[in-house]
Amino acid sequence: MIKAVLFDLDGTLLDTARDLVAALNRVRAGEGMPPLAVAPLAFAVSRGVTGLVEAGMPHAADELMESRKQQLLDFYSENPYRDTIPFEGIESMLVELEARCIPWGVVTNKHQRFSELVMQASGLATRSACLVCGDSLPRVKPWPDQLLLACETLQVDPGNTIYIGDDQRDMQAAEAAGMPGYHVSWGYGPPANGAAILQAPAEILGLLR
Secondary structure (H helix, E strand, O other): OOOEEEEOOEOOOEEOHHHHHHHHHHHHHHOOOOOOOOHHHHHHHOOHHHHHHHHHOOOOOHHHHHHHHHHHHHHHHHOOOOOOEEOOOHHHHHHHHHHOOOOEEEEOOOOHHHHHHHHHHHOOOOOOOOEEOOOOOOOOOOOOHHHHHHHHHHOOOHHHEEEEEOOHHHHHHHHHHOOOEEEEOOOOOOOOOOOEEEOOOOHHHHOOO
């Protein structure tokens, strides 16, 4: 019996790619480079700031790459929710979870200060039963630590919890934590081999039966 649902944030609950790529394009502009389109870079969003900079900037010395990452984060913090929206069907699915008294939470590799900004702006902060971020623990996904902390916070067994994500690391973390993992087709990353795939948020409700 499923007693709780945990979600990844970027590419699962929220479509954050436009705001993240906008921040990247400001970094590119600072170096005289033209802007890039969002769609070809969406895959890198689930890989965090490192993946986004590596995908959207030419390779450079480590010092410059680190400077680019910090610039991107600074720009992103100014506009973390200008063009971000929930994926279609997410809101109605969350409303139904809440109506069924199924607690849900967020487990993301995104750092807390950015996660909180986005969660508050989206109106999800007061509804989510827990928020475990990329700097909440020493190890992040694909390690299971964050998922296990979320289960401890919610006081549920990992075996009675499901994790919904869009990246292979999400599925690896779920497996390591001993909980079923489901890959969303509407996200940014390719599915892990053998991953169960959800085509729409409403399908999550069917997993609770």
